[in-house]
């Protein structure tokens with residue numbers, strides 16, 4: 001059941017903003033600028049809005065609509081928006097729904113990550129350039145959550161996220177099938193000859209039975225949970241499955257609350273503090289969140305002006321145990337998670353152990369105030385802090401001559417993987433292996449089953465040229481399956497390393513987001529198939545085992561060759577972004593965009609348009 005937005009009934013909200021201070025007044029009700037006001041208001045009235053609605057001091061609330069037929073994970077936001085509108089109207093606001101650049105993770109080629117910054121940029125222009133006093137961000141599919149929060153951070157007007165929620169549980173012949181996760185499993189089953197193409201599609205489609213985003217703890221559930229963790233949603237908003245009636249109630253409550261936030265001037269910079277980001281890292285470990293989280297959360301921090309880097313993810317998050325038994329780290333799915341208590345139950349566990357800091361959230365209360373009294377009603381799904389799924393489950397940030405920073409998700413290390421790579425009594429938590437290097441996914445698919453590579457169970461698979469510049473956009477291609485002859489022998493995962501990303505639904509214990517990427521001259525570009533590589537999880541290092549002289553020689557030969565070769569840009573945006581995008585460890589942000597912070601406060605409203 002959705003929680004109330006946290007205001008005491010009957011108690012008047014703290015009004016910090018007077019009607020005459022509303023941002024939208026500069027467009028719609030400004031007698032000192034009568035000729036322009038007329039132009040701004042006449043076209044807005046042409047679909048039936050009255051002067052009374054636009055000129056009597058009511059907040060104008062944007063609803064950033066991410067749903068469409070090409071964005072199925074967010075498509076039901078089209079219906080949810082009706083309830084958001086009801087809430088806004090009830091509190092005296094006027095809703096202005098508008099479409100934003102669509103992003104669908106599973107369909108956009110060459111990768112949806114290319115569009116995160118495009119959605120960000122275009123939303124900044126809308127939030128800043130139109131008469132909006134506050135905004136509801138309709139979040140869901142992976143990138144739609146960070147992109148919109150990044151934009152709200154840059155403009156810094158009151159904003160609240162409304163997650164769309166996960167799909168209902170998938171099921172096939174009585175077994176749970178989790179979206180994304182089942183794809184990687186089915187791929188292995190097909191490689192092992194257990195299913196054919198038809199069986200493959202049937203199995204995978206069973207994991208997507210309704211509206212909503214991935215029902216696993218993939219990137220979508222992660223980022224929506226983290227939006228809640230950082231305080232950008234109402235409490236309990238992330239986990240409600242998309243088709244549940246509670247989701248529609250949450251939409252209504254979110255619409256009500258944004259109007260109050262406008263009057264309270266509760267802007268993102270008051271919510272997105274260093275403490276909020278630290279809480280976000282802790283919560284990400286406890287839920288077994290996606291390796292895409294550091295990329296997006298670091299980006300949000302950059303746009304609001306809070307210092308945060310991949311070292312913070314290890315320092316703050318590594319020790320935290322895994323509490324949520326959801327695929328890919330565990331076995332359950334979204335509906336089980338919601339019924340067990342959702343994120344509030346996880347937060348309550350962490351608060352009891354003093355792991356979270358006081359930080360204000362969208363309803364004006366702290367996480368602690370919001371989640372007091374929440375508890376897990378299904379211990380098989382949400383574990384207690386003292387009896388977790390896994391003891392330390394955060395990310396390890398590694399560095400060495402291969403890269404300055406890359407992330408490893410430890411919660412998905414299987415006992416089999418641990419035994420094969422990490423339980424050498426003479427060298428615990430470290431392993432050395434022969435590198436097999438692929439340049440992009442096409443090269444990987446062409447050669448992975450080639451017997452000439454003689455890949456064995458101690459090899460380490462590398463993929464490069466798949467970062468923000470190389471791909472372009474940083475594709476989710478680092479979860480590489482072993483060759484089929486190894487899968488048939490029962491080796492289901494090899495250590496994988498790459499300068500791209502991995503799907504949050506993948507259970508592969510890969511080393512990802514390597515920065516700098518090969519395309520900008522990172523160490524991966526110097527690696528050759530057959531090199532010995534050492535990964536030491538205790539020291540958090542990753543190195544090619546060659547002499548300094550040889551490394552220097554390879555570096556100069558690489559420079560002389562003109563650098564790493566990657567495909568030409570195919571669209572204007574690919575070319576533009578390639579020129580200005582930062583590394584994955586830096587949040588893959590557009591470098592020139594970061595200096596534009598709190599722009600509403602800094603610049604006021606933009607100049608008139610005529």
Ligand SMILES: CC[C@@](C)(O)[C@@H](O)C(=O)O
Pocket residue numbers: 105106142179180181214217218219220290292476502503504505
């Ligand atoms: C295929 C599964 C996706 C679309 O959710 C993935 O991008 C993720 O990171 O979780």
